[in-house]
Amino acid sequence: MKAFLSLSRSLLVSNARDRTWLFFTVLFPLMFLLLFGVLFKGGSAAHSTVLQVGPVSVLDRMTPAQRAELGRSLTIKRDDNLSDALKQVRDGTDDGALQQTASGQLLLHFSAGDATRAATVQGLVDAVVQQANQDATGRPPAWTLTTAQVEDQSTKPIQYLTPGLLGWAIATSGTFSAALTLVAWRRKRILRRLRLAPVSLTAVVAAPTAVTLVVALVQTAVFLGVATLPYYGLRLTGDWWLAVPLVLSGSVCFMSIGLLAGSFAKTENAAQSVAQLIVLPMAFLSGSFFPLDFAPGWVQSVAQVMPLHHLSAAMQDVLSRGKGVDAALPTIGGLLALAVVLCAVSLRLFRWDDA
């Protein structure tokens, strides 16, 4: 136990001082999430900002409660310099500029640069004006329209991206750390030296495993933390904690793949290339980055034998589809079973040193 802790600590310190490792295991996948999250959000910003230029009575007369209600879909900012406000609208920084003319007319300036945004802001401001008219007449409206956005019920990009990219991140760090640790320890003669110390092979294997599992949990926490920020808007459903056992079993499975790669590779570079050759194609074929709904049939069939596909799918089930233990258990079982088989093979191939 002491040996295990000491090895784990050494490995963690050694990894944390390795900038490349930090970048590729922690920052790189996160950058993908941040980037893809922004890209897929695209022009469909549901939230608009309007600059109020000078006094505008419909806005100024609003009660705080009305303002708060409006604030969910429309942010009102004040900018009394008209030409400045128009420039901002032209740039696309803000969606519209609203002014009240001397005759009491309301004038909304907007840019036709983005049709969706133009329509949204016109609709929102129109609704504000309608509401003000109604309040002025004091009569309840004859017809009211409630809208419901369809995307809320089905999958938003972030709900798909988070499990997919998280699965890819877990696969990358698991495969790489196992393959690289094994090869580096063998090449730097650390395994040879450990063989002479009273350390069990179990501790020698368990230490890198534990370190990778801790890293996987940190990755998960960071991913979910970022994805649930209001900006990205992932909503975690019921049994999302099942992602934790899924991540752990996925990490163990991919470490066993890395262990096997490291058993064959002679140098760190070879190990790195082999790991990349395994993980990157698998990520594409498993639909980690893009949904496979429109992929050719054979890709969808190949995906069925990819552990990463099952990991991502099960994580999507528990993270954003509201499914529970039933969805996660078969995948956890499958990942662990594969890990057992691959570990058994790696153990047979295990060498303490090169010579």
Next chain:
Amino acid sequence: MTTGDEDAAITADGLRKRYGAVQAVDGVSLTVRRGEFFGLLGPNGAGKTTTLEILEGLREPDEGAATLFGERPWPRNPRLLPRIGVQLQASAFFERLTAHEQLAAFASLYGVGARRAEEMLARVGLTEFAGTQAEKLSGGQAQRLSIACALVHEPELVFLDEPTTGLDPQARRNLWDLLREINADGRTVVLTTHYLDEAEILCDRVAVMDHGKVLRTGPPAALIRELDAPTRISVPSGALSAAEARAALGDDVEVVDDGVSLVLATREPAPVLALLGARGELHGLQVRGGTLEDVFLHLTGREFRE
């Protein structure tokens, strides 16, 4: 598996190891007693490292058997591991860990506290470099750290493969002191070295190896006496000419003058010293008897090894 020899720290019986076409170890048998300081000498490629690796349990011999404290080191024997300390010829450190962290890691692998790691670091003179990453230590500093890692758990039996290679003279002498202390505690030390003065000073017994075989084993002094090498007496050139010396001393004395020193090699030093004394030429006199180096060169030849 125990052998009858209760007193032996190490026994080796007919060890052989072949790498492809190279017969690296070719029938090595030796016994090292508990508490002995034993040296393994031999030219490059003689098979010293391979022999040590078989004894340590890192390699399986093709033939023959080794025991440490009566137990077989191969296959990996967990009962022996805490009792032996090994410094490998090529050092092995965790990447990016500082000297202190390395040593503390090894200490705790052996269940030894971090205090001992600090003591050991001081003992090999690396306190100043405690916070330096192992990759950034100089060759000699890394060597000292590697030795500290081998000794941190106070093993009963220590294997050191060329421990003083790359050390400066001060560090070398400090290490000698350290090894003598360890040995004085009753621990057994086995080392290989190319410095024959070192072997002569430190070792109770040495084995001279070449081509995978042990050529001779014994206490350095006994081997030197056995060789019966001539005593070499030298004085600065000019005190006495080579011709004068030959005329006065006869054919039993070999006389060479290289322009710096006049060297007189003889098995009968008394008449030479008497002559020099009578002429008042004892200033700058050096007398050198046979050394382990003479034994080594006599046994292994003077040619370069391919």
